[in-house]
Amino acid sequence: MSEETRRSSEDPDLFTWLSGRSLTASVFFSGSLCGTSDVGDDGAQGHLHLLRRGPLRLHSKGEAVRHIEQPSLILFSKPRGHRLEAEGQAASKQESEPANKRGSEPVRGSGGESGSEPGSELVCARLSYNGPEAEFLMLGLPDPLIVPLDALAGLGPVLERLFDEAFTPGFGQRAAVDLILELLIVMLLRHCIARGLVERGLLAGLADPKLARSLAAMHADPAAELNIEALAGIAGMSRSNFAAAFKQRVGASPGDYLTALRLELAKQLLLRGRPLKAVAPATGYQSATALARAFQRRFGCAPRAWLTRQRAED
Helix, strand or coil, X not given: CCHHHHHHHCCHHHHHHHHHCCEEEEEEEXXXXXXXXXXXXXXXXXXXXXXXXXXXXXXXXXXXXXXXXXXXXXXXXXXXXXXXXXXXXXXXXXXXXXXXXXXXXXXXXXXXXXXXXXXXXXXXXXXXXXXXCHHHHCXXXXXXXXXXXXXXXCCXXXXXXXXXXXXXXXXXXXXXXXXXXXXXXXXXXHHHHHHCCCCXXXXXXXXXHHHHHHHHHHHHCCCCCCCHHHHHHHXXXXXXXXXHHHXXXXXXXXXXXXXXXXXXXXXXXXXXXCCHHHHHHHCCCCCHHHHHHHHHHHHCCXXXXXXXXXXXXX
């Protein structure tokens, strides 16, 4: 990795939108799994599992069983049912309570201190994505993404603190674990950018120092007048080279990406109660009519119809 790429991936301006907690984690299990646990259908947009010790079998639909032998991070960036199974366990299995029935406190397994009980010691969390960039953060990641913990350079102290909090009851335990998990995910995204683990999508674009500047500009102010000439100038590239590189890395043209970003922002503003006529200029549209037309083309319904449906589902 070049020095320029390394600096780009560490530029704090690239992750300013994460300061609004656009990606949140909620722990639902911490302990020793002595059987199987089916995960899914709990309303989460993704799941994160941290295997402190194992071994573990991972079952996911349509794929061969994965045998995970070392402490690892397992990320499902999209809603997808899967099963975790502790290897080498007796026939009497500990079945975890269905995720959608678990209470607000972390579900404890039978384990206490690491190594004190048989089974696979885990911390598991649901992920939720909020904000206009939510649709883009996880695009292109392997699903699932499995990374040995010892390969996550620089994350040792965060992981150690996370496991200490997860397995030691105390005041504010749940809040502390959730916040540390969110920090861990941000650092994981950095790791993916720096190591080039993502071939397409937002993170792949951020791995390119020139494209990263244009992406940062779009996310910082989606309503700004950012035509392809302006974005190419920000990237320090010719118009044609910028357009081709952006499409190859991100998987969409600059114009389509900016439109998608603006419309995701429009959805968030509508959910907050902003009227359509106020949402239009805030998202770069000259009128409510122009926004409504773009919204209809992308989502197949008018903004008000979409908002009514969302409120009914909630």
